Amino acid sequence: MIVEDFLSFTDWLLPGPAHTGNIKIGAFFLFWILAFAVFIIGSIVCYLYAAVRHGFTEGFYVVARTVGGFWVDMRHMSVRRIWAVARLAIQESIRRKVVIVFVIFMIILLFASWFLDVESENPAKLYLSFVLTTANFFVLGLAILLATFSLPSDIKNRTIYSVVTKPVRAIELVLGRILGFGAVGTVLIVVMCVVGYFFVTRGVHHDHIVETFSLVDGNDGTAWAGVTSYDSHHSHQFEVPVNGVGRTDVVHGHWHEVRHTGGSEDAPTFEVGAPQDMLQSRVPEYGSLRFLTRSGVAIRGGISIGDEFDYRSYISGGTLSSAIWTFSNVTREKYQDGLPLELGLQVFRTNKGEQDKGVLGTITIQNPDEDKGQESAPIYFEAREFEIDQLRVPVELDIVRSDGSSHRGNLFEDLVNDRNEVKIKLQCSERNQYYGVSRADLYIRADNTSFGFNFIKGHLGIWFQMVLATCFGVMFSTFLNTAVSMLAAFGSLLMGFFSSNIHSVLIGQFDPIATDATFGGGPIEAFVRVVTQKNVALSVDLTLSSQIIDKLDKVLMIVLTGVAKFLLPDYRSFNTSDYVAYGYSIDPNLIARHATITLVYLLGASIVGYFFLKTREIAA
Amino acid sequence: MSAEVKVKSEPQVKKPTDEVVIETRNLTKVYRDFWGRQKVRALKALDLEVRRGEVFGLLGPNGSGKSTTIKLLLGLLFPTSGQALVFDRQAQDVRKNERIGYLPEESYLYKFLNAEETLDFYGRLFDMTTAQRRSRIDELINMVGLDWAKRRQLKEYSKGMTRRIGLAQALINDPELIFLDEPTTGLDPIGTRDMKDLILDLRDKGKTVLMCSHLLADVQDVCDRIAILHQGELKELGRVDKLLTVQDVTQIHAKGLSESAKDEIRQVISRHEAELLMMDNPTSTLEDLFLRIVRESEARPGRRAQDVDKDQEVDRETESSNGDR
Ligand SMILES: Nc1ncnc2c1ncn2[C@@H]1O[C@H](COP(=O)(O)OP(=O)(O)O)[C@@H](O)[C@H]1O
Ligand SMILES: [Mg+2]
Numbered sequence: 050m051i052v053e054d055f056l057s058f059t060d061w062l063l064p065g066p067a068h069t070g071n072i073k074i075g076a077f078f079l080f081w082i083l084a085f086a087v088f089i090i091g092s093i094v095c096y097l098y099a100a101v102r103h104g105f106t107e108g109f110y111v112v113a114r115t116v117g118g119f120w121v122d123m124r125h126m127s128v129r130r131i132w133a134v135a136r137l138a139i140q141e142s143i144r145r146k147v148v149i150v151f152v153i154f155m156i157i158l159l160f161a162s163w164f165l166d167v168e169s170e171n172p173a174k175l176y177l178s179f180v181l182t183t184a185n186f187f188v189l190g191l192a193i194l195l196a197t198f199s200l201p202s203d204i205k206n207r208t209i210y211s212v213v214t215k216p217v218r219a220i221e222l223v224l225g226r227i228l229g230f231g232a233v234g235t236v237l238i239v240v241m242c243v244v245g246y247f248f249v250t251r252g253v254h255h256d257h258i259v260e261t262f263s264l265v266d267g268n269d270g271t272a273w274a275g276v277t278s279y280d281s282h283h284s285h286q287f288e289v290p291v292n293g294v295g296r297t298d299v300v301h302g303h304w305h306e307v308r309h310t311g312g313s314e315d316a317p318t319f320e321v322g323a324p325q326d327m328l329q330s331r332v333p334e335y336g337s338l339r340f341l342t343r344s345g346v347a348i349r350g351g352i353s354i355g356d357e358f359d360y361r362s363y364i365s366g367g368t369l370s371s372a373i374w375t376f377s378n379v380t381r382e383k384y385q386d387g388l389p390l391e392l393g394l395q396v397f398r399t400n401k402g403e404q405d406k407g408v409l410g411t412i413t414i415q416n417p418d419e420d421k422g423q424e425s426a427p428i429y430f431e432a433r434e435f436e437i438d439q440l441r442v443p444v445e446l447d448i449v450r451s452d453g454s455s456h457r458g459n460l461f462e463d464l465v466n467d468r469n470e471v472k473i474k475l476q477c478s479e480r481n482q483y484y485g486v487s488r489a490d491l492y493i494r495a496d497n498t499s500f501g502f503n504f505i506k507g508h509l510g511i512w513f514q515m516v517l518a519t520c521f522g523v524m525f526s527t528f529l530n531t532a533v534s535m536l537a538a539f540g541s542l543l544m545g546f547f548s549s550n551i552h553s554v555l556i557g558q559f560d561p562i563a564t565d566a567t568f569g570g571g572p573i574e575a576f577v578r579v580v581t582q583k584n585v586a587l588s589v590d591l592t593l594s595s596q597i598i599d600k601l602d603k604v605l606m607i608v609l610t611g612v613a614k615f616l617l618p619d620y621r622s623f624n625t626s627d628y629v630a631y632g633y634s635i636d637p638n639l640i641a642r643h644a645t646i647t648l649v650y651l652l653g654a655s656i657v658g659y660f661f662l663k664t665r666e667i668a669a
Numbered sequence: 670m671s672a673e674v675k676v677k678s679e680p681q682v683k684k685p686t687d688e689v690v691i692e693t694r695n696l697t698k699v700y701r702d703f704w705g706r707q708k709v710r711a712l713k714a715l716d717l718e719v720r721r722g723e724v725f726g727l728l729g730p731n732g733s734g735k736s737t738t739i740k741l742l743l744g745l746l747f748p749t750s751g752q753a754l755v756f757d758r759q760a761q762d763v764r765k766n767e768r769i770g771y772l773p774e775e776s777y778l779y780k781f782l783n784a785e786e787t788l789d790f791y792g793r794l795f796d797m798t799t800a801q802r803r804s805r806i807d808e809l810i811n812m813v814g815l816d817w818a819k820r821r822q823l824k825e826y827s828k829g830m831t832r833r834i835g836l837a838q839a840l841i842n843d844p845e846l847i848f849l850d851e852p853t854t855g856l857d858p859i860g861t862r863d864m865k866d867l868i869l870d871l872r873d874k875g876k877t878v879l880m881c882s883h884l885l886a887d888v889q890d891v892c893d894r895i896a897i898l899h900q901g902e903l904k905e906l907g908r909v910d911k912l913l914t915v916q917d918v919t920q921i922h923a924k925g926l927s928e929s930a931k932d933e934i935r936q937v938i939s940r941h942e943a944e945l946l947m948m949d950n951p952t953s954t955l956e957d958l959f960l961r962i963v964r965e966s967e968a969r970p971g972r973r974a975q976d977v978d979k980d981q982e983v984d985r986e987t988e989s990s991n992g993d994r
Pocket of ligand 2: 732735736737774850
């Protein structure tokens with residue numbers, strides 16, 4: 050699973066040194082800077098508009114009155130009125146038959162159980178991704194439809210006439226609608242969450258019976274070994290002590306308990322339990338990551354193998370090239386039975402090697418204090434593609450000193466320093482093979498939480514997106530008609546989804562080093578090329594018009610970048626379904642961040658909506 | 670609005686005061702299209718003053734700018750130039766809405782609500798408590814005579830019923846100033862009469878009413894003062910009784926005159942060198958007849974009206990609309 054973001058809530062909120070070297074100002078100050086910029090630019094635009102309509106001095110008073118009126122209206126806000134508008138929005142949604150969405154959702158789930166029943170390495174992920182993505186899709190679509198239909202149709206049907214001639218404030222009309230449609234969305238999400246939970250748990254559940262068995266010499270005395278039946282596209286191997294309880298191997302991310310219940314020597318009876326660890330919620334403790342080159346020099350990244358996606362760096366096998374994580378908060382109290390490590394490395398083979406075997410590697414635990422110079426003897430493991438390897442670093446282990454002497458030592462006494470930090474070094478042992486490594490690929494599995502709770506947290510991510518989409522939909526509907534505001538809301542959703550992509554594409558246009566990134570130019574140049582059917586690789590002639598186009602393009606792209614990056618919510622970051630699907634607990638820090646961002650957008654959209662609605666000539 | 674004859678007790682009717690509640694100065698409205706091009710000059714430099722306690726009528730043919738004036742006063746439209754003041758505040762100020770009521774041209778209400786829910790919604794917009802709303806809603810539904818249909822969704826309502834509930838919503842806050850845009854359109858004669866009675870009632874309670882209509886009779890019956898608009902321009906302004914009094918014509922109503930007495934009167938008129946314009950038996954209006962028949966029918970359901978005035982030349986054989994309610 051791809052995790053790119055490890056900031057805690059306060060790290061995110063407050064200024065501080067960033068890992069990339071440049072100064073990070075933190076979300077709090079960024080917010081105020083942006084809010085100030087939006088306020089200034091908004092005021093200037095509004096003044097210019099007012100000046101054109103009313104003249105220069107009168108225009109100023111008009112703007113000042115409108116802004117002043119905002120504070121007056123805020124003081125007169127009434128909960129009862131907001132609730133009245135919200136209730137109306139709910140009644141309107143019921144009349145618009147939102148229930149249909151739920152019915153369609155159910156029908157899709159019914160049919161989905163056919164095509165989800167396929168051979169898969171990770172069936173739980175398949176089911177969870179499907180359920181969460183479908184719910185997300187439905188809820189966002191519905192939120193936008195409801196939010197953008199409401200006000201414009203009120204204005205078109207003129208029902209708004211008898212509403213705005215009551216003492217209701219524009220801000221109450223906006224907030225009430227967001228609240229009402231938010232409530233409808235919430236109910237829908239809750240129902241989808243419950244239905245989805247049963248769909249997933251039922252979907253991944255399956256039973257086996259024991260197919261073949263024989264007596265073997267087990268670890269402690271004789272035991273039954275055998276193979277289970279082939280169900281749900283897989284079977285397990287197992288070993289059970291006579292009259293005892295054993296377990297199967299892990300296939301498709303789960304295992305079963307097998308119990309020898311009796312029977313005769315020739316016809317023993319077994320009982321195979323329900324699948325275990327299929328749906329889990331692991332709490333990982335991530336470290337920070339550094340690399341050593343082939344010759345052992347410390348650098349930030351590993352070796353590039355020309356992967357188009359530079360999320361992972363590569364370390365080459367059989368050299369000094371290594372990845373070193375530093376973990377903090379490693380205490381004896383937390384890890385009494387040793388460090389439970391999990392590795393989800395990417396294996397990049399330059400030769401086939403032994404196909405059914407993984408690629409061998411070592412892990413070394415090091416004391417971060419250089420002067421101690423102590424490390425553990427290497428622990429060997431086999432990295433397999435697409436699988437998470439589990440490894441437990443024992444408390445009692447062999448320690449090697451820098452002078453080469455070794456002794457039996459203790460993890461917490463010899464390798465963890467006074468600040469509770471420990472280093473873990475990863476190397477690949479096979480020459481000409483590579484490990485692809487990212488920061489999240491090796492972590493300490495600190496804890497497990499309940500899957501159901503994590504499933505709910507995943508829906509919380511959908512909820513935040515729903516609220517954002519509703520806010521934007523209502524905001525657009527204060528000044529656009531139904532069709533256009535729907536387009537705008539869906540557009541902002543798409544732009545928000547791809548805002549990080551848009552940003553990098555646009556930045557690439559200005560990057561002086563990445564010369565090849567300037568292919569095709571900005572939007573206007575691209576349009577000219579489309580119209581004149583000019584190949585993107587051909588450079589345009591350096592005429593005056595082409596230079597003007599170039600300048601305009603740059604301005605346009607700065608604006609677009611700004612809007613995409615700073616004004617639109619990054620919907621994708623709210624999509625936490627991957628965490629649930631891959632079985633990782635969603636970090637409360639992340640949820641706190643999402644809640645904060647949502648609240649800020651709620652306020653921003655309401656205020657912008659207020660001004661649009663307030664200054665709008667309703668009956669024109 | 671019950672169809673019973675209202676017994677007009679004449680209490681201490683409040684007289685209009687000098688306090689100005691609505692004022693327009695040079696009020697002008699030009700509708701523009703999306704590109705800002707001028708489309709219609711709907712209102713041209715209107716100067717008006719409406720004082721507390723009067724019933725003021727805007728009169729004019731369709732498209733003369735009556736609704737435009739009302740919408741400007743409500744802040745639904747912004748003036749192109751000039752000013753619209755209500756209670757000395759700019760028309761766009763929300764705070765004036767606490768004290769006004771508005772019945773739009775057509776009752777644009779939420780069709781998916783029933784009568785009670787509708788009034789409850791608007792009551793909440795006035796920040797009224799549950800108890801206040803409950804008693805006010807009962808009172809209003811009773812007043813507009815919709816008790817029998819208060820649980821039905823408005824989409825099932827006839828035009829007249831919608832109009833009544835629209836009126837109830839305009840009065841939910843017991844407003845001091847009421848704007849009525851074409852209050853009688855869509856109403857049957859009984860509804861029209863009730864509406865007129867209600868307007869007079871409101872005036873008697875000291876409320877100010879600004880109504881507009883193209884129905885001359887309505888305006889004449891209830892308005893104290895009128896303004897006549899034509900193509901957005903103010904053509905006439907004044908007290909209805911003054912405007913309509915024909916100074917050089919005298920009207921005499923008498924009962925029981927014999928033919929010879931009538932001849933005598935004719936002679937007196939010619940002796941004074943005046944001109945006799947008309948002398949004949951008066952006819953009642955169809956409205957009066959209709960109302961009498963319906964009330965008669967309500968008093969004695971299922972029978973044809975009995976005591977229609979014998980003097981009337983009414984074809985008794987045609988079906989009159991009785992017994993249908
Ligand atoms: N929203 C509008 N856009 C453009 N023209 C309008 C609009 N509303 C009214 N008009 C025009 O303004 C004039 C006055 O209309 P209105 O005030 O509604 O007349 P009425 O006296 O019948 O109420 C008419 O010519 C009408 O066509
Ligand atoms: Mg009109």
